Amino acid sequence: GQSLEQPSEVTAVEGAIVQINCTYQTSGFYGLSWYQQHDGGAPTFLSYNALDGLEETGRFSSFLSRSDSYGYLLLQELQMKDSASYFCAVRLTDSWGKLQFGAGTQVVVTP
Amino acid sequence: NAGVTQTPKFRVLKTGQSMTLLCAQDMNHEYMYWYRQDPGMGLRLIHYSVGEGTTAKGEVPDGYNVSRLKKQNFLLGLESAAPSQTSVYFCASSYAGSYNEQFFGPGTRLTVL
Numbered sequence A: 001g002q003s004l005e006q007p008s009e010v011t012a013v014e015g016a017i018v019q020i021n022c023t024y025q026t027s028g029f030y031g032l033s034w035y036q037q038h039d040g041g042a043p044t045f046l047s048y049n050a051l052d053g054l055e056e057t058g059r060f061s062s063f064l065s066r067s068d069s070y071g072y073l074l075l076q077e078l079q080m081k082d083s084a085s086y087f088c089a090v091r092l093t094d095s096w097g098k099l100q101f102g103a104g105t106q107v108v109v110t111p
Numbered sequence B: 001n002a003g004v005t006q007t008p009k010f011r012v013l014k015t016g017q018s019m020t021l022l023c024a025q026d027m028n029h030e031y032m033y034w035y036r037q038d039p040g041m042g043l044r045l046i047h048y049s050v051g052e053g054t055t056a057k058g059e060v061p062d063g064y065n066v067s068r069l070k071k072q073n074f075l076l077g078l079e080s081a082a083p084s085q086t087s088v089y090f091c092a093s094s095y096a097g098s099y100n101e102q103f104f105g106p107g108t109r110l111t112v113l
Helices: none
Strands: A009-013 A018-024 A029-037 A044-049 A053-057 A060-065 A070-075 A084-092 A099-101 A105-110 B004-007 B010-013 B019-025 B031-037 B043-051 B054-057 B064-067 B073-078 B087-094 B108-112
Touching: A009 A018, A018 A029, A018 A084, A018 A105, A029 A060, A044 A053, A044 A060, A044 A070, A070 A084, A099 B043, B004 B087, B019 B031, B019 B087, B019 B108, B031 B073, B043 B064, B043 B073, B073 B087
Parallel strands: A009 A105, B010 B108
Antiparallel strands: A018 A070, A029 A044, A029 A084, A053 A060, A060 A070, A084 A099, A084 A105, B004 B019, B019 B073, B031 B043, B031 B087, B043 B054, B064 B073, B087 B108
16 A cells, blocks of 8 residues: 655754655655654644745755655754654645655654 | 644543544634554544535544534544554644644543453
């Protein structure tokens, strides 16, 4: 079946930069979203890329290449509060109204 | 503005019991969703609704039923709970045109013994 692939865990130190990749095998999708979830909390929306290219929001940036079915979330100047799980989600052209989520990447920030 | 709220926050059931999870949103969103989250498996869509009175199946609908009688409420029912339904359940809502941005409730942690 269709699936999104992202690394299960990434560890980095405070102040570093982390890139979380997300790849998807599909004939077409509208765009890629990213969500953050702290332990025990609800997922919260971070960004959405409808078009190819880089979107920047403060310390976080997201990139999409629709032709490659590939995107990434870039976390810069890591802070301890960035320790969380990050999920990519695709908006598919053949399933209006719903997203398909990846399994998530746990980011661990160490002092 | 409470956003998305879920009731209850925690529940323990015995196998075969039934229960209903309630989701409410005050943002006038058209779309509402029920997900389950299990360790290492991300968010899996159970059922969703694109408007009052309409529902559709998601990725893992078996064993669950839903109803959306009012725009602001989305109910998830378990008719005969099974241990495999032990999970954290999240409700979410979104505007129709921008369902890439979903707003999630705090979750319900359900244990079925």
